[in-house]
Amino acid sequence: MNAESGFPIKPVYGPDDVPQGVGDEQPGQYPYTRGVYPTMYTKRPWTMRQYAGFGTAAESNARYHQLLAAGTMGLSVAFDLPTQMGYDSDDPIAHGEVGKVGVAIDSIDDMRLLFKDIPLDKVSTSMTINAPGSVLLLLYQLVAEEQGVPGTALQGTIQNDILKEYIARGTYIFPPKPSLRLVADTFAYCKAEIPKWNTISISGYHMAEAGATPAQEIAFTLANGIEYVRAAIAAGLAVDDFAPRLSFFFVARTTLLEEIAKFRAARRMWARIMRDEFGAKDPKSLMLRFHTQTAGVQLTAQQPEVNLIRVAIQALGAVAGGTQSLHTNSYDEAIALPTEKSARLALRTQQVLAYESGLTGTVDPFAGSYAVEALTDAVEQEATALIERVFELGSAVDAIEQGFQKGEIEKSAYQIANEIDSGERVVVGVNRFAAESEEKYEPLRVDPAIESAQVSRLAALRAERDNPAVQAALADLGKAAAGSVNVLPLMKEALRLRATVGEVCHTLRGVWGVHRPVERF
Numbered sequence: 001m002n003a004e005s006g007f008p009i010k011p012v013y014g015p016d017d018v019p020q021g022v023g024d025e026q027p028g029q030y031p032y033t034r035g036v037y038p039t040m041y042t043k044r045p046w047t048m049r050q051y052a053g054f055g056t057a058a059e060s061n062a063r064y065h066q067l068l069a070a071g072t073m074g075l076s077v078a079f080d081l082p083t084q085m086g087y088d089s090d091d092p093i094a095h096g097e098v099g100k101v102g103v104a105i106d107s108i109d110d111m112r113l114l115f116k117d118i119p120l121d122k123v124s125t126s127m128t129i130n131a132p133g134s135v136l137l138l139l140y141q142l143v144a145e146e147q148g149v150p151g152t153a154l155q156g157t158i159q160n161d162i163l164k165e166y167i168a169r170g171t172y173i174f175p176p177k178p179s180l181r182l183v184a185d186t187f188a189y190c191k192a193e194i195p196k197w198n199t200i201s202i203s204g205y206h207m208a209e210a211g212a213t214p215a216q217e218i219a220f221t222l223a224n225g226i227e228y229v230r231a232a233i234a235a236g237l238a239v240d241d242f243a244p245r246l247s248f249f250f251v252a253r254t255t256l257l258e259e260i261a262k263f264r265a266a267r268r269m270w271a272r273i274m275r276d277e278f279g280a281k282d283p284k285s286l287m288l289r290f291h292t293q294t295a296g297v298q299l300t301a302q303q304p305e306v307n308l309i310r311v312a313i314q315a316l317g318a319v320a321g322g323t324q325s326l327h328t329n330s331y332d333e334a335i336a337l338p339t340e341k342s343a344r345l346a347l348r349t350q351q352v353l354a355y356e357s358g359l360t361g362t363v364d365p366f367a368g369s370y371a372v373e374a375l376t377d378a379v380e381q382e383a384t385a386l387i388e389r390v391f392e393l394g395s396a397v398d399a400i401e402q403g404f405q406k407g408e409i410e411k412s413a414y415q416i417a418n419e420i421d422s423g424e425r426v427v428v429g430v431n432r433f434a435a436e437s438e439e440k441y442e443p444l445r446v447d448p449a450i451e452s453a454q455v456s457r458l459a460a461l462r463a464e465r466d467n468p469a470v471q472a473a474l475a476d477l478g479k480a481a482a483g484s485v486n487v488l489p490l491m492k493e494a495l496r497l498r499a500t501v502g503e504v505c506h507t508l509r510g511v512w513g514v515h516r517p518v519e520r521f
Contacts, residue, residue, distance in 0.1 A: 003258050005215035007378045013370035022373045027363045031271035033264050033376065034364040035322040036287040041360035047325035048350045049076040049126060049291070055450050057113035060103040063340070064118060070344055071351060074124035074156075076327055077114070078102030079136070084171045086132045086505025089454035098451035102128075106458055107500045111139040112146070120144040125156035126201070126291065126325075131173040133160035134186045135504050138492045141194060157198035157247055157291070160186060163224040163396060164203050166515065167405040168210040173505060176397045178512035182487065183228060184235035187242045189488040198247040200228060201291060207405075208251035209297045211413020214262040215379050219386035220396075220405045221248060222269055227396040229278055239278045243285035252318040252326075253295045254310050260366055261375035263290070263321030269380055292318035293327040299334040303429035307331035312349050319359055320366055326350055458500065465498040473497050474507045481511040 001009045010017070025031070028038030049072065064075055079102040082094035088106045089098045098104050105111055120143070129136045137158050141151055162179040165172040172179065183200060190199045204212070204221035212220065225246065232242050250266070253259050270288035274280040294314035299307045308331045315328050328346040330338030338346070353359055366372040386408075393399040400406075419425035426432050473494035480487045491504055 003214075003375070003378070004253065004255050005213045005258065005262075005379055005382050007382060009258075009375075013374050015370065017370055017374040019377070023368045025367075030275070030283070030286060031268040032287055033268045034367050036267065036289055036324070038363075040322060040363040041319070041354075042363060045354040045360055046319065046323055046350075047074045047124060048072055048347060048354070049074045049325050049327045055099040055103065055447065056453065057103055057105065057110040058116075061114055061116050061118070063343075064115075066340060067343065067347065068118070068123070070347055072347060074126065074325060075118075076126040077128065079127070079129050080104045081171070083132070083136075083501060084129060086135075086173050086502060086509075088458060088500050088502030089451060090458045091502055095451070098454055099447075104450065104454050105136065105139070105501060106454060107461055107498055108139055108142055108495055109457065109461060109498070111136075111143050115140075115143055119149075120147055121149040121153040126159075127156070128159050130159050130162050130165050130169075130171055131179065132501055132505055133158040134182060134189075134488055135491060135495065135501050137186070137190075137194075137197070138488065138495050139501075142492065142496055151194040152196070154194050155196045157201045158186075159203060159249065160200040161203045161224065161249075163227060163400060164206055164221070166400045166517065167207060167220060167224075168212070168409060169206040172515050174508065174512045175515045176400065178481075178508075179515075180227070180231040180397070181235070182508075184232045184237070185486045185488055187232050187237060187245075188235065188486055190245065191237075191241055195245075197245065198289075199242065199245045201247050201249040202228065203249040205249050205251045205293055207409055208253070208295065210409050211416055212409045213412050214253070214255075214258055215382035216386060216405075216408060216412060217250065218262060218266040218269070218379070219383035220390070220409075221250070222266065222273065222383070223387050223390045223396045223399070223405075225270065226273060226277070229274075230395075233278070239274075239280050240282040240285050243274060243278075243280055244282060244287075247324075248288055248290035250290055250292050250323075251295050252292050252314040252321075252323075254298055254313050254317075256313055256317045256320075257366075257372055258375055258379065259314075259317035260321045261372055261379050263292075263318070263323065264364075264372075264376045265380040265383065266290070267322070268376075269383065289324045291325045291327070292321075292323040294318070294329045296329050296333055299329060299331070300427065300430055301334040303435055304331050304335060306429050307334065308345065308349070311346065312353075315349055315353055316357075316359075319353055320364075322364065461498055461500070470494065470497045470499045470503070474499060474503060477504065478507050478511055481508055 003009050025033050027035040080099050081097045083105050087094045089104050127136055144154055187199050190197045202221055202225045204217035208217045267288045271286040274286045294311045311328050318326050328349045330342035330346045332342045390399045423431050477490045477494055480490045
């Protein structure tokens, strides 16, 4: 049998399969294989997040209140596709997509509704937004200021990982170089204005959803992390001034042991990279802290209740692997947006693991397992070899522009599809143990009237605001983008005056252009 990452898995592991001294490492100590904190979950569990956002800001706000009442410890915001791409809801290109895969946010008015009656100094908020990540963060800060909450009290994360968009997901706007400049500007701005904020969540999740193996997932993610660190240093930032606020985002698959090994290997690799390549001194700069989401790509529309078991196994792997926060997918997500009941069941899965399983009683319970320790080493070796291949091409950006990472992931995805089609890879309920008939399922549906409502809100906003002031602010932003000063303060002023997300992004498009991908194969 082979691991997902391609190397063989032995039927039996023993002392000869692990290096001398395995087990001597302690949690909370370099290279952090056993966890970034000495006590891990023995004092408090991981942060339980539920990814939510659909339709209007008001509807999403109602779901957030339900999740908080059910015991969610942090919010995770899903944005609709136009928002992710920097288009307003009334832009012709947005037609048919408004509110479909997340919440539509066009301006500060929508952001106020999204977080109405939610004390932003009391919750941690993660926002899955990339190309316009800085724009949505500034809107969040503006709403917090209206609540009387200073930036120094805000805690959360913006994904802000644009490089993986070129590799796997596609919601990029600008070419790589200006995109990296915007990321570095965000690092610098948050250091001064929002110091507790995680300024980037460097994501392997979407690469895994596109077909990356566990080794590819961490290799390409850490290579992107190296690129962000280099960009920040080139912009004049000291490594220990920003590195403690870097975070990561990984998937958890059903292949339990390999996933646990993957998380342990990733921590060890990042600690060595930051110490040896960048000379980081602050221990927090060496710690790979990460959020995990269970594998949406492994959920099936057939026999959807079976997904409850898949999600539980995936969540177990994330927890045993030492995640800092976790989102568990709802069992019906292969069909439609989650219902309130299915979202609650997903949260309850985490709560059972935290409070009934005994997993929080000890740190890194799989440490010393011959199988897990050997798999940790094997994943690390495979991922290290892939990182070396990336940098043989120059840099992560050079490799992206040559289509290397995307091509490698597409090969893996093709192989997985062939294995499922042939029956070599078993998917319960799909190619084995299928049901003769399926129970009727009524999915949550998004009201198509949301789009016209958002368009009306935008028309009212543009009629009410001080348009000359907005245009002047946008012109100042364009001048800053053409130069070298940090663009975020000028962006914030335009947003405060009720400039829209689309107007801000179009201003930057006018200066930086847009990315046009080159296909390698």
